Structures are given as C-alpha cells and as structure tokens.
Amino acid sequence: MDDEPDQRPEGRASRRASKTRQRLLDAALYIFNTKGVEGCAIEDITESADVGKGTFYRHFMDKLDILRTLLDFAADDLIKRMPPESSPAISFDDRITQLIQAHLTFFTERSDLFLLFLQGQTMVATRPASLPGLHAPFARYIGAIETRIATSLPAPGLPDQKRQIASLLAAAACGPITVGLSISSSKHDVIKNLDLARQSLLAGVKQLLLK
Amino acid sequence: MDDEPDQRPEGRASRRASKTRQRLLDAALYIFNTKGVEGCAIEDITESADVGKGTFYRHFMDKLDILRTLLDFAADDLIKRMPPESSPAISFDDRITQLIQAHLTFFTERSDLFLLFLQGQTMVATRPASLPGLHAPFARYIGAIETRIATSLPAPGLPDQKRQIASLLAAAACGPITVGLSISSSKHDVIKNLDLARQSLLAGVKQLLLK
DNA sequence: AAGTTTGTTGACGATGTAGTCAGTAGCGAC
DNA sequence: GTCGCTACTGACTACATCGTCAACAAACTT
Incomplete structure (x- = not known):
C-alpha cells in the first residue's frame, strides 16, 4: 500500500x-x-x-473492519486503473479491451490486492449472511464497469443489459485468474488466458447485441 | 449427499x-x-x-481431511454430470454446450456442493501453500473437461491448447456464478448470465482456433 | 516545564477450540 | 449369557484468541 x-x-x-x-x-x-x-x-x-x-x-473495530477497509482500497485501485468515467466515446471493442487491460495490470502490479479481492468476492458470494457490509466494494466495482461501457454501447440496450454485460466482463476478467491459479498455472499462462477471455467476451457480447 | x-x-x-x-x-x-x-x-x-x-x-483426521473429502465428492458429482468420456464425437458447439449445461444443473441441483467447490477453488488459488493436497480435485476437474473436448476439437491443436480451452471453459462456467452471487443477483439472473457466457465462449474459442 | 491530549503497550480475564482418552453402548459370534 | 470388538461419548488438558485496560510514552499547548 x-x-x-x-x-x-x-x-x-x-x-x-x-x-x-x-x-x-x-x-x-x-x-x-x-x-x-x-x-x-x-x-x-x-x-x-x-x-x-x-x-x-x-x-x-475488529477483523471484519480491516478487511472491509482493504477491500475498499482494492476496489478503488482497480477502478482507478479503468479509463476515466468521462473518457471519450471509443469503439466498444476498444472499451472492453481497456477494461480487461485494467484488470491485467492490477493483477501484475498488485496481485496481493487482487488476490484478496478475489477471496472477498468468493466469501461474499458463498455466504453473504455472515459478512455484513462486505458486498459494497463489489457492487461499486460492477457499477464502475457499468458506467464505463455505457458510453460505448453499440445500441442503447435494455435497462438491465448494461448490468449483465458488466457482470460478464467481470467474470471474464476474474474467472480465468481464479481458475488458472487453482490449477497452479504460471502467472504467464494466466495472463495469456485472460487475453483469450477478452477475445471470447468481445465475440460473445457482440452476438448478444445483435439480437 | x-x-x-x-x-x-x-x-x-x-x-x-x-x-x-x-x-x-x-x-x-x-x-x-x-x-x-x-x-x-x-x-x-x-x-x-x-x-x-x-x-x-x-x-x-482433521478439518482439512473432511474438506478434501467433500471437494472430491463435489468434483465427482460435477464430472458425473458431464457427457461420458467415451461419448460419440459431436460438434464442438454441442460439446461446449453440454459441458456448460453440466455446470448449470450442478448449480441448480447441488448449489451447496458447487458453492463449496468455488470456495475451495479460491482458497487453493490464493494460498496453495497452506492447503496441502487440496488442489487435486480441481486438477481432476480440469482434466475431465480436457478429455471431453478432445474428441470434438475442430483441429488437433497444440499440446497445451486443450488445457487452455478447458481452463477457459471452466472460467466461463465458474466466473459468472461467483461474480453474479457477489453482487447478490438472483439465482435466475446468474443462470441467464451463464448462458451468455456459453455463447461468448463459443464465439471466442472459434476465433482462437481459426488462427 | 508543567499539564493535557493522543497514541501505544502488553499483561490479563474470559472464552473458545483442538485433540485425547478412559469409559459406555451396541453389535456379532459362540 | 458372555465375551470380544467396534462405534460412540463428552469431560478434560493444553493451548490459542479475543478484547480490555491501567500504565506508559510521545507530542502538543500554555
């Protein structure tokens, strides 16, 4: 820090x-x-x-308090690496690439923060009940992605479509890292898979928007 | 159980x-x-x-022992839901769909096992050192995906390409669930996103294989 | 420099937890 | 029935951990 x-x-x-x-x-x-x-x-x-x-x-106050603080900090760090909210409208492809890239540099430069972030994400996902107040940084994180894709969406889209795409992007960025590390891939392999996920996401989201 | x-x-x-x-x-x-x-x-x-x-x-023996047993059981359950290893060669699209479908029914029918599986995955990914022997079920899981896509790959592919695609598939299946639940989406939304991820993966992997 | 406020300390009481073990209950063989 | 064996029990030891607090130290104020 x-x-x-x-x-x-x-x-x-x-x-x-x-x-x-x-x-x-x-x-x-x-x-x-x-x-x-x-x-x-x-x-x-x-x-x-x-x-x-x-x-x-x-x-x-206690352990949960310091964990919350750290997760907030991690979310901030990750969000800061994304293109600024008011950034010029660029192609959807490029915006997606920018956002994945933000995750990638976050992972390479602050893997300690990212790993805690992933840990927290799973904790909140699997047992939200016992972890009051811990979901906030993750909601903020998805929100940040949402606003950043909003200006580059090919079409206006339905109300919850933005949220859906944001979740998908987050999954495409976080999923490969967790899975890759769980089978002890090298950091390098994880990064390669992340790029693959980016391409995959791009192709997939385009298909979604065509309908 | x-x-x-x-x-x-x-x-x-x-x-x-x-x-x-x-x-x-x-x-x-x-x-x-x-x-x-x-x-x-x-x-x-x-x-x-x-x-x-x-x-x-x-x-x-201790807590780690029973956790290992449960994760093994979870991996078995998930693998059993996949198409049999010796299943007839079908189109790559269909095979991917089958595999994602396996995750989906696992999630809907045994979400308790799947959630523990995800918890374990993150534990192993973020701190393998302190959890001896816990990576095995996850290696088995990726291996199972690998052998099941092998027969349907459009091209023979490089040696580690299979592994790469298997990881990507796992990420496409597990990622959306973790992310979705972390922002407290409904189970229904999570499932919808999972289908999106399937489409996305399909498009992305095709692109990968074209090169 | 004396007094006040703010930050730090680690010993302490209370509680929680892991793992053990002598004892009990249930089962199967004869 | 009774003997041997296996599964089960929960009180117990030894230790870990929490959160507190009276004492101490450093920094500010006058």
Whole structure:
C-alpha cells in the first residue's frame, strides 16, 4: 500500500498514527493472503506489523473492519486503473479491451490486492449472511464497469443489459485468474488466458447485441 | 449427499458407522457454507450432526481431511454430470454446450456442493501453500473437461491448447456464478448470465482456433 | 516545564477450540 | 449369557484468541 502522505494531518503525532495504521493494513493484507482471512489471528497481524495488540483496536473495530477497509482500497485501485468515467466515446471493442487491460495490470502490479479481492468476492458470494457490509466494494466495482461501457454501447440496450454485460466482463476478467491459479498455472499462462477471455467476451457480447 | 448404501458393508454396526460418517459430511457441508471453512469449529460440525466430538476424529483426521473429502465428492458429482468420456464425437458447439449445461444443473441441483467447490477453488488459488493436497480435485476437474473436448476439437491443436480451452471453459462456467452471487443477483439472473457466457465462449474459442 | 491530549503497550480475564482418552453402548459370534 | 470388538461419548488438558485496560510514552499547548 502506498498512499500519498494524506492531506496535512496536523502534526507529528497524527502522522505517526497514520503510519501505524498503514503498517497494520500492509500486514493484514500480507497475512490474509498467507493464512486466509478467517484462519488468522489479530495477533498475527500486530506481530507482523510489529505493534502492540491494543494498537489494532485503536485503529479498527475488529477483523471484519480491516478487511472491509482493504477491500475498499482494492476496489478503488482497480477502478482507478479503468479509463476515466468521462473518457471519450471509443469503439466498444476498444472499451472492453481497456477494461480487461485494467484488470491485467492490477493483477501484475498488485496481485496481493487482487488476490484478496478475489477471496472477498468468493466469501461474499458463498455466504453473504455472515459478512455484513462486505458486498459494497463489489457492487461499486460492477457499477464502475457499468458506467464505463455505457458510453460505448453499440445500441442503447435494455435497462438491465448494461448490468449483465458488466457482470460478464467481470467474470471474464476474474474467472480465468481464479481458475488458472487453482490449477497452479504460471502467472504467464494466466495472463495469456485472460487475453483469450477478452477475445471470447468481445465475440460473445457482440452476438448478444445483435439480437 | 445421497450415496447408495455402499457395497455390502457387512452388518448393522458398520452400516451405522457409514451413516454417522455421512451425517458428519452433510453437517460439514452445511456449516462450511454457512460460517466458512476456517470460521467453523469441529464442534460446530459434530453439534449439527448430533454426534459426540470424539466421533469426528474416528472418521476424519482433521478439518482439512473432511474438506478434501467433500471437494472430491463435489468434483465427482460435477464430472458425473458431464457427457461420458467415451461419448460419440459431436460438434464442438454441442460439446461446449453440454459441458456448460453440466455446470448449470450442478448449480441448480447441488448449489451447496458447487458453492463449496468455488470456495475451495479460491482458497487453493490464493494460498496453495497452506492447503496441502487440496488442489487435486480441481486438477481432476480440469482434466475431465480436457478429455471431453478432445474428441470434438475442430483441429488437433497444440499440446497445451486443450488445457487452455478447458481452463477457459471452466472460467466461463465458474466466473459468472461467483461474480453474479457477489453482487447478490438472483439465482435466475446468474443462470441467464451463464448462458451468455456459453455463447461468448463459443464465439471466442472459434476465433482462437481459426488462427 | 508543567499539564493535557493522543497514541501505544502488553499483561490479563474470559472464552473458545483442538485433540485425547478412559469409559459406555451396541453389535456379532459362540 | 458372555465375551470380544467396534462405534460412540463428552469431560478434560493444553493451548490459542479475543478484547480490555491501567500504565506508559510521545507530542502538543500554555
């Protein structure tokens, strides 16, 4: 994680505090990806961040709280890599390619964040009940894709068609990564498959829109 | 879970034992999908199965062991729904459709197994190190797809092309479900998206094979 | 420099959990 | 019936984990 120094947080004390907070976030990201979210103890995080245990509770309510924060951050990072919302209308093909490309650089540059993102996605998908408030970053993520394809859609489309295509794009981007890694493909193979998925998606969506 | 009574397990005693084992498997499946694999205690499982805690350890080594058993079972179930290995050579389109269809009925009829399968897939993908021996069912799953597309491939194809297409198919089948559920689409919407993914995949793979 | 506020600490009580094991119940053989 | 065997039980030990809190430290204020 590498935020800029935040906007003038007053003095040294509060600067130190945000540094501690950041260390906790970094440590949590690492531990979550190593031992799994539920499989890790708060003390694993504070140990790795080299702070006292009590400090954790000054910055976060509990494990779910810090997980939420990390997933929000991950979603932000991924969304920032997409073309700007107000970007000029380009061909549908190019827009799809841009969006997949955003996932690709996210995966290559911040695979730690992406892996947590995928972990969270599955957690929310399979047992939303026990994870209050965790669906928000994913809804934001799909929403971001939706608005970004809106301006490039060949036809106006039905109300929920945009959402459908956005979901499909997300699946085309996230699916190959999860599947590829689950059978221990190399990162390189995963990336190749992702490009394949892009082509596949493109062809498929065109077909959908023709009807 | 609903196995047939197993092949003649001798007398009533051992029949009672496999019934207990089955109750544990059923309970574990339920609990895993409710509280998450790592978030649940052995006693949650035995409690739900209404057996003593010690009984668990008579049938399974530990939590990872029963999880492995369940994932193996899930993979078997999914594979059984695919067309038989020795099935007649049909068109590539139809074969892809058959395979996606297998996922679809698996999802509609045994969503509990499929959700655990997806959970396991993500666990293995994001942190293989801490989960020894858990990748096997997923390798088996991809292998099953591979052999089933082999006979219908338009061209012989390169050695790892089959694997690539198999991964892509798996992604096209699993991705939309995970993404769909993560933004709390209805089961119906998820199924619709899955069909979209099938079309998309078909178009994309054809394009791949043309080159 | 003295006093106040803010951030950090780790020991602590309470609770949870894994895995064991001596004991019990049910079954099958004779 | 009774003996041996297998399946089952749940109290128990040993340890892990949570979240708190009184004490401490650093940074600000006057």
